[in-house]
Amino acid sequence: MSSITSSMPMEDQVGLLDAVDDLYDGVVVEMKDYMDSDIFIPLLRASLSQWKQQGKKGFWIKLPIQLSNLVSPMVQEGFRYHHAEPDYLMLVRWLPNTPDTLPVNATHRVGIGAYVVKDNREVLVVQEKSGGFKGTGLWKLPTGVVNEGEDICKAAIREVKEETGIEAEFLEILAFRQSHQSFFSKSDLFFVCLLRPQSFAIQKQDSEIAAAQWMPIKEYVDQPYNQKHQLFKYVAEICRTKSERDYVGFTAMPMATASGKEIYLYFNNRDFQQTL
Amino acid sequence: MSSITSSMPMEDQVGLLDAVDDLYDGVVVEMKDYMDSDIFIPLLRASLSQWKQQGKKGFWIKLPIQLSNLVSPMVQEGFRYHHAEPDYLMLVRWLPNTPDTLPVNATHRVGIGAYVVKDNREVLVVQEKSGGFKGTGLWKLPTGVVNEGEDICKAAIREVKEETGIEAEFLEILAFRQSHQSFFSKSDLFFVCLLRPQSFAIQKQDSEIAAAQWMPIKEYVDQPYNQKHQLFKYVAEICRTKSERDYVGFTAMPMATASGKEIYLYFNNRDFQQTL
Numbered sequence: 001m002s003s004i005t006s007s008m009p010m011e012d013q014v015g016l017l018d019a020v021d022d023l024y025d026g027v028v029v030e031m032k033d034y035m036d037s038d039i040f041i042p043l044l045r046a047s048l049s050q051w052k053q054q055g056k057k058g059f060w061i062k063l064p065i066q067l068s069n070l071v072s073p074m075v076q077e078g079f080r081y082h083h084a085e086p087d088y089l090m091l092v093r094w095l096p097n098t099p100d101t102l103p104v105n106a107t108h109r110v111g112i113g114a115y116v117v118k119d120n121r122e123v124l125v126v127q128e129k130s131g132g133f134k135g136t137g138l139w140k141l142p143t144g145v146v147n148e149g150e151d152i153c154k155a156a157i158r159e160v161k162e163e164t165g166i167e168a169e170f171l172e173i174l175a176f177r178q179s180h181q182s183f184f185s186k187s188d189l190f191f192v193c194l195l196r197p198q199s200f201a202i203q204k205q206d207s208e209i210a211a212a213q214w215m216p217i218k219e220y221v222d223q224p225y226n227q228k229h230q231l232f233k234y235v236a237e238i239c240r241t242k243s244e245r246d247y248v249g250f251t252a253m254p255m256a257t258a259s260g261k262e263i264y265l266y267f268n269n270r271d272f273q274q275t276l
Numbered sequence: 277m278s279s280i281t282s283s284m285p286m287e288d289q290v291g292l293l294d295a296v297d298d299l300y301d302g303v304v305v306e307m308k309d310y311m312d313s314d315i316f317i318p319l320l321r322a323s324l325s326q327w328k329q330q331g332k333k334g335f336w337i338k339l340p341i342q343l344s345n346l347v348s349p350m351v352q353e354g355f356r357y358h359h360a361e362p363d364y365l366m367l368v369r370w371l372p373n374t375p376d377t378l379p380v381n382a383t384h385r386v387g388i389g390a391y392v393v394k395d396n397r398e399v400l401v402v403q404e405k406s407g408g409f410k411g412t413g414l415w416k417l418p419t420g421v422v423n424e425g426e427d428i429c430k431a432a433i434r435e436v437k438e439e440t441g442i443e444a445e446f447l448e449i450l451a452f453r454q455s456h457q458s459f460f461s462k463s464d465l466f467f468v469c470l471l472r473p474q475s476f477a478i479q480k481q482d483s484e485i486a487a488a489q490w491m492p493i494k495e496y497v498d499q500p501y502n503q504k505h506q507l508f509k510y511v512a513e514i515c516r517t518k519s520e521r522d523y524v525g526f527t528a529m530p531m532a533t534a535s536g537k538e539i540y541l542y543f544n545n546r547d548f549q550q551t552l
Contacts, residue, residue: 084360175543267451
């Protein structure tokens, strides 16, 4: 906070919140230490007035959960929620008199299903202890949720290892599906990944997995549930096709970016390479 | 709220919050009307105690932004944030004495880039008024963010229409990339979509688009920026490959689900069909 000088105009007298500019003509305030709302609100109002005058657009405030005392006062000052994580809430107010072009929140969770298949055409399948398939007897591919900041190709390897103890190498995305309203109002992207096992002795995870085994592909595909439900049937038949005939999915290629981040591009690399 | 009867034990005397069970042994309370925290907290404590005894796991409370007065009291009762949207905050508390297995929040935003190409091998390109490429002179594919609840294949059609006025049909996903830390801690999935134009007269959107035109593919691909940056080069070359030679991406097939939702499965349908 800036220091308070009695000769300065009112707004400067109460100081402004510490802020950094963002790339979209906005300002971001990251609150850290506890502050009483009687201290906070005058600072907020002075900052709002100053930054509005300067033509700033989005005014973001990140409040750690320890500062939940400031949520209600901020809402009364015209801020709305943008997103929240377990330990903080991000609030925002659009300052100009033009339509709000603030970016949307994250809309999707991302999951993987791992088709891990041996040279002898046996596929790694599990039965889960909870969730929608509990007690149905369905043998399914190991599945899981991609962690924050995790690559899809690495999540598939991690989930297989965690659930079954099997080490495996990622080869291809065979298919993916998008569905909506899968968790509150959020959507879901689910990637079916082909992996090649590098170990074969199953050690199942006790907390989530009721049973795990290697099963002939035909037996996996022919399960009544998979034959009866269109989406499951397609996924199972795509897996079978991959193992029996010629089916090309998307491989993962790491790309260097200007900022030094490594990101993966997924595409049909066989068709791409063949035609270079 | 349940009615209050003086002969009942204390917990029932103050009543419980209205709740519905979820599929994971949890309870969800959706608050609607304004309530003072002096009324709310006794109800919350009685509900907590009752549901803990019943072996409930996740205790969810959805608070509309009009009830922001209850955020701080709830945090003091051991609730944490789960996620937020502009008009509500979802808080949660894990009741058992076992590790918290609550589902993660949405982790990804989803975007599209549209490769709209005419039979004469001209591609639809734009220059944007703001964002990272403003003023660089780069002609790029129309891009945009997939709305909440929107299918990727439909978002591509919508964005092309909005930005350029061109009507187009979705054909295939040619490639996609995942990147992290793209918006606060969130990740980003970006799908490169092939579309066939059904109209040809460009009417650009004035608010976001500085210029739009049809450009020979070679000219689009050969722009210095696209040649210099690995990710852009790959995407451009995959687009060129698709137009010049044999490259198969993932088509979108609608699937009926048991719940009546229509969801899309994306896969290499040429390879799949050829081998049936």
